[in-house]
Amino acid sequence: MSKAHTSSYQGRRKPRAEFATRADYLDHELQSMEPRRWRPNLPFRDYRFEIEDWVPAMAATIGKIVMVAAIVAAFATQLGLPDAFVIENVRYELLIAAVLFVILVSGFLNPTANLAGTHGPLIPLIPLIVASGGHPMALGLLVGVFGFILGITKGGSLLAKLTSNGVCGGLLLYLGFIGVTGQIKKLFAWAEGFDMAYLAFIVILGTIIMYAYLEHIQKRWLAVPLGALLAAGLSFAFGAPFEFTTEPGIPNLNPMYWWGDETGWQLGLPQLHHFIAVAPFAILAVAMWSPDFLGHRVFQEINYPPKTEKVLMDIDDTMVSASARQVTGSLLGGGNITSSWGTYIVPAAIARRPIAGGAILTGLLCIVAAICGYPMDLAIWQPVLSVALIVGVYLPLLEAGMQMTREGKTTQSAAVVIFSSALVNPVFGWSLTVLLDNLGLIGCKERGKELGHVGRWVVPGCVFVILCALMAAIGMFPGLPPLLESFHTSQ
Template sequence: MQEKSYAELHRPSSAFESRSDYLEHELQIMQPKRWKANLPFRDYRFEWEDMIPAFAATIGKVVMVGAVAAAFAGPLGLPESFVLENVRYELLIVSLFILLLSGFFLPTANLPGTHGPLIPLIPIIVAAGGHPLALGLLIGVFGFLLGILKGGSLLARLTSNGVCGGLLLYLGFIGITGQVQRLFAWAGGFDMAYIAFVVIIGTILLYALLEHWQKRWLAVPLGCVLAGGTAYLLGAPFSFSTAPGLPPMSPAYWWGENSGWMLGWPGLNEFVAVFPFAVLAVAMWSPDFLGHQVFQKLSYPPKTEKVQMNIDDTMIGCSARQVAGSVLGGANFTSSWGTYIVPAAIAKRPIPAGAVLTALFCIIAGVWGYPMDLAIWQPVLSVALIVGVYVPLLEAGMEMTRSGKTTQSAAIVVFSSALVNPVFGWSLTVMLDNLGLIGCKERSAGLGSMGRWIIPLIGFVVLCAVMAAVGMFPGIPAVLEQFRQ
């Protein structure tokens, strides 16, 4: 007997006792198809809740791509206009990819976002003689190989709840404190630091009320409106300055020797210089992707495995977007799109519907220009990231460490991440956890030799070698620099 289609199983929201029941039923009846057309209304529907992750994702994209472009522009001596035009260009590039991949052909692949942890390394990459196109191409190739070989899902299986929960706790706490500090620094810049305090207190009260009313999926739009409105009424300066327009659309312009990046095309030396950074960037994907997938699993109801984020498909989608975006001239280095998937999971919405709206919002923001000014205004930006990403990550981390022998692993991953970075913390704790030195001994015994020590040990050694090469261990000079001298 043939299984009924999504269209046949769909029922109107009026047939359910609550809105939450309707949304959960939608997730349970969806039947996403890999590498086949998934069409709106035939395979999924648009709901008002899809506006929330799309709105949050667009804000996050403008901010994060701007940060990447600015991190390159400083060391390379590029003008401020380069940053603005490249952000607009990237918004148009990413809109095409999320429409084709997450919206239609890979509905369980999360959107390809921006690789935030790589941003602090960009000045080091430039100083080492790295070329952004060479780095982007190598990230794409390595990520594609990992996705094809299903390495991402393998690493996810080898990561226990304690390790993943500790990682989420660390990322959530660091993210919140970072945004609070940025908000106070912004308000202190014009001697009105109290604005930051009022905005944060208002955000806390709003989030608590939404939690009480079980409307937490509204936290991003209402939080942004509250933060922006409060800051403006209290006297914070703001003005629209980015006029409508289109960026240069030719790769020849962006990779010209006297235009765009002003670097020309990369040679062999540039590829060699960025090799360790590309390995590290793709290694950072696994804990990032795993955290997003786990958060989705915690937020979705039972019997929704078919619509949950597939780590390997997400890696393939991110890799394809990375290669194409770099060749076209974009500044973005991609990873799983956290500012999209976390609010989408909270709102109990599948990936493809919000992906289509995100593409539309990115096009509007890039062409219109003015929404970019609002999205990067500090109170709007900080509150969107806090309530849309970092607080939910904290909640998910605490949920994952509530039962079983998880607290030891969670504590070690937080401790070791604070020492170096989340990649080091994740790889070290996975090795200790799977060896049975911490965490659940019964789980360790059932992994077999490959999962218990061979893969974790090799992964930890390789990642440590790469991090040592680029100078990521505190107090230890970069090995590559020693060889150059």
Template sequence: MNTTPYDEAQAKKRPGEKAVTDSYENLHKPSSEFESRDEYLEHELQIMQPKRWRPNLPFRDYRFEFEDTIPAMAGTIGKVVMVGAIAATFAGQLGLSDAFILENVRYELLIVSFFIILFSGFILPTANLAGTHGPLIPLIPIVVAAGGHPMAFGLLIGAFGLILAFSKGGSLLARLTSKGVCGGLLLYLGFIGTISQVKKLFAWAEEIQMTHIAFIVILATILLYALLEHFKKRWLAVPLSCLLGGLTAFALGAPFEFKTAPGLPNMNPMYWWGENTGWMLGLPTLESFIVVLPFAILAVAMWSPDFLGHQVFQKISYPQRTEKVQMNIDDTMLSASVRQTFGSLLGGSNFTSSWGTYIVPAAIAKRPIPAGAILTALFCIVAGLWGYPMDLAIWQPVLCIALIVGVFIPLLEAGMEMTRVGKTTQSAAIVVFASTLVNPAFGWSLTMLLDNLGLIGCKERSSELTPMSRWIIPLIMFVVLTGVMALVGLLPGIPALMPSFRQ
């Protein structure tokens, strides 16, 4: 039953009449008319007609399916964990209490829910949700030590993001990144992420003096993942693996209790930016903006490889004729920038990027962005107000397993898929090599330059590029990124060029 939306519209046409408008409402058919669930989900992707800057309404422009709950659940877990990590890092550097961390995470869950519904669920249905910029977390102590202000940092990220979005710089950089470079980037991120989560789970098990629990939980997850792959039900990996990991750890004696009671955070921005309340920092000064300027440039420059990886994962997982519903990089940058700007003004601690813990499971489940986005917003509101789900989401057997099977293993699979054919292995290997030397942003920019020059990878592709695409833009990106990293001391073995960032 491999019909196209055009074929279905024509089939509804009566003799002498014009073809029925190929809207989603007219082309939708119940799942009972398809031979399999996969066929129904693929058909839904092919018939959607997302509208930019116009209302996209449930049931008129898209539908809710059971599969939407999986990425929504995974995204909520990821959001609680990542925002908690950023808030905790700031709190540790500024001497703030655990109560600040809890209240600010709740505040951020409510803030992000509004922007999810507004953008991804309503007016920009191909914009991925605005998540959390994980690679910035290790840099927060350096920023605070140099006198950086979280509001100034967030506002500059939002401003630079808007510039990149309106100039369509994000999609341009994505087009200049070959499959080999992108595939290598996915392999690196997937491998490093998997290793880090396994280490964290074992570290947690050692703390409670039950190291065997980590081994049993991971082994059980591997077997479950293999069975789901065999029965082609991999989209169920996140909820079932979290359930298995949590129940197994608890049954083996791992301690767990609910501590976070229901409540509502302080919704007054003046409270958060007061001198004796919230952050206890007051409002930023001009010097605060100057201090965080290099980090803001670096943060936005790192968006492109991050966004590209998420978009590519959709392309690999979705069927043909679904270009209209795939993530738009420039729209995602726009929504992330607006969300970052208002979030920082309101007093939130989050630094945003494309929401990987949502989009990767959504791509596996073959679901478009809007419906799952609405559910994610609702889940975030419930988690923030109810409180108890936050305790479960950050429990290590649930958290680590969710990130492994929901994000990092799929990234590994996508990276291997992209480097199977063509002259891609050279570029992929160099990306991994260079990323290991410094970080993924350095690896991506350097390898994109070498690949587009034709020194590695496909020589035919390089010869077809214009001078602007072959070396001018890639060289500018590499010089800017490397220069910023040199200023703030991110190049191994080289002291920071700016004295205020030297440790």
């Protein structure tokens, strides 16, 4: 066998029959791969499809429909647009994401760039963005520009390096706990809506037993499809109300329709004042990327075997890809605000699968869901949605956070980041704790000494001050009025 052949993925990989367990086979697949950065990566030449790839694909499709619907609905509510607009724009966004970026970028051109998903933490700020005179296209374009700058300057990876295991673990614990409790509350609110609150308890209890059993037999990667099936089955069995309403079809593909004065968003094209109004929110949105992207990469590191650095998610490339997807989607008429796709990368890491194969399957499922219409109704049905998010994203985040805070003085940093995140939000908690941790006030004192002045206080201090100024300007500090509002009032 030639040296060139043995140095390739095809030469290094071995068939499943040569391994004692499937887990060993999947580990070897990860260790054999060597993705080509911003060059064509072809199925079977550079990677293969496995049955496990369907798990993150299904979880990602469910998550995508739900999260994009939440963002577009938040805008639509403030702008007085009907529910039909929300459905059509979500279908449009699914096609944009699937065809132009999920399949093309993450599947073929750069398999170390995670899929560009949806910026969930920004949803509560959308009413304030619209009230401040914001425009969805202006917001999207600025998020894309700022994200691209951060990506090409490698600012994302720098911030990741300055974040200790304690800070990152605490952040994962906080996000996991808030996510689990939030979905449980939503599930009970759904069941109470038709006087069957006990159904939520039954669904959650069944999910706990199922998840524990899958952990026992080391098949946790099946949690999303089996959990969704269990939730739907129990809900149907107890007579919970459900009906298919979204019919098959293709959304309007003309960008001028979406950005018309009397069609689509009914806003026309943005003007200069729209960009000025959304600038603070765009900067904050991109600032939220770093802890989010870092958590996703760390989750891969925890679940992947040794010697798999080449297939880990590249934070800077993911930022560049997400920025390009954001600009393209906004110009075409979509309402999504992008980030790293957590409902894809977390289940993929659990299933010990790289990004590429599942990305292509995700794109295909998104296209099917957008055109068929009916799968969108099932994906956003509350029991299916809540259980899929709990077992596919939030419980794994809790487990990863606990694993990262087991050793040394990481618990100090973890406790502070949880405390400060609960006070304001995860962006504040992350930026404050990184500064305190790197200064040596908490956590490992020796670690701060190795970072130098730039890593110890210059970069963390500047990031903390800038983020606090932005959060104060738009009213994110509890009990304090927005500085922008105070400024406009004084004028």
